[in-house]
Each structure stands twice: as C-alpha cells, then as structure tokens.
Amino acid sequence: QKEVEQDPGPLSVPEGAIVSLNCTYSNSAFQYFMWYRQYSRKGPELLMYTYSSGNKEDGRFTAQVDKSSKYISLFIRDSQPSDSATYLCAPSSGGTSYGKLTFGQGTILTVHP
C-alpha cells in the first residue's frame, strides 16, 4: 500500500463548479497536510495546509482532514479557468521534516470557460 493515494483524474469541470479533490494516507505520524498546486512545466507551489484534523478555509479553497479515517480533501468553490493545474496532496510529519514530503500522484484539473 502506498503511503499516500490520490485520485489521479483527470478532472474536467465547467467554470463555476465545485471541485472536490481527495487523498488517503496510511502513516499515522503525519501531522501537517499540505496541498501544492503545480502549473504546467512549473514547480509546485504551496496552496494551503492544515494541521491535524479539521477544516481550513482560504478564499474559494477549503482543506479538510479527518485523521480518524486518514482522509484528506480539498474543495474549490466557484472554480475558475485559472485553477486549471495539477493538485498534489503532500502530508508531512512536521518538525524538521516540513519539506520532507510524501506526495500523492496528483490530480490534473481542467476548468472550462
């Protein structure tokens, strides 16, 4: 079993749709749950992160973590064509390991005008 599993997609939605991106993980040591966004031919950029279980909202984006079921979600409301990218979930055990990430496979999202 992979440490982090992510639905690879691809996912294609119309502009304005609500998008749900999901990951599962197996390592109980993970405390920080990052979402990175990667545009084509670019390096990943941190979109947002959540510490432990719970929700975190940032504008149109909401991250959810359920540690009891080891399930990670990212919701995008009112999706825009500029949201078209690959989204990577990346948990970390934190501390000195913030950059020592275990990435999911990534979900390719396309938002059509």
Add this chain to the structure above:
Amino acid sequence: NAGVTQTPKFRILKIGQSMTLQCTQDMNHNYMYWYRQDPGMGLKLIYYSVGAGITDKGEVPNGYNVSRSTTEDFPLRLELAAPSQTSVYFCASSGTGGTEAFFGQGTRLTVV
C-alpha cells in the same frame, strides 16, 4: 526575489554520461531537497540536507549523489546516466520552523 534557482532547465544525456544538476537558494534556508517527478506521478524524494555538511537519503537515492558545502548550494550528481533517470528534477528548500517548501522551476532530463 530569486528563491530557488535550478540549472540547466533542459538536458539530453547519453547512457553512461555524467552530469551535475545545480541548485542554489537565496533565502538562507537550512533544509534543501531533491525530488524527481515522472509522468503522471507525484514527486519522490531523492536526497535531502538539514544543513551544510549533512545529507541523507530519501526514497529513491540509487544512481545519485549529493553534497552540501554551503547553505546556498545543493548540487545533484548523476554518475552513470541510465534511461530510468529520465525525469523532471526539482530542488526545494525550507526554513527552520517554516511549513512551506519552496521549489525551483525544475530540470527536464532525458537519457537516450
């Protein structure tokens, strides 16, 4: 702000050749990382460093070497290139107590 800079951006190598992928950061970060990304896959950690003079293996270190003589630089060395090393390589850095890893733009390497 330069951030994390990788050179070269593209490279084609023949099987058995060697090369060094360069990575430098100007954020005074202690931690630096090398990842590889294969098509349709997430990133996998090759090597990482927690400070000058200290390096450690990640998930996929075979066929690679690293060194960290300064805080700013973290080069990745391929000694005998193989087709399986065809990939996009990303260097990243993070600061003490920070939760974000900053990535470079990547080096696209093809081994033929």
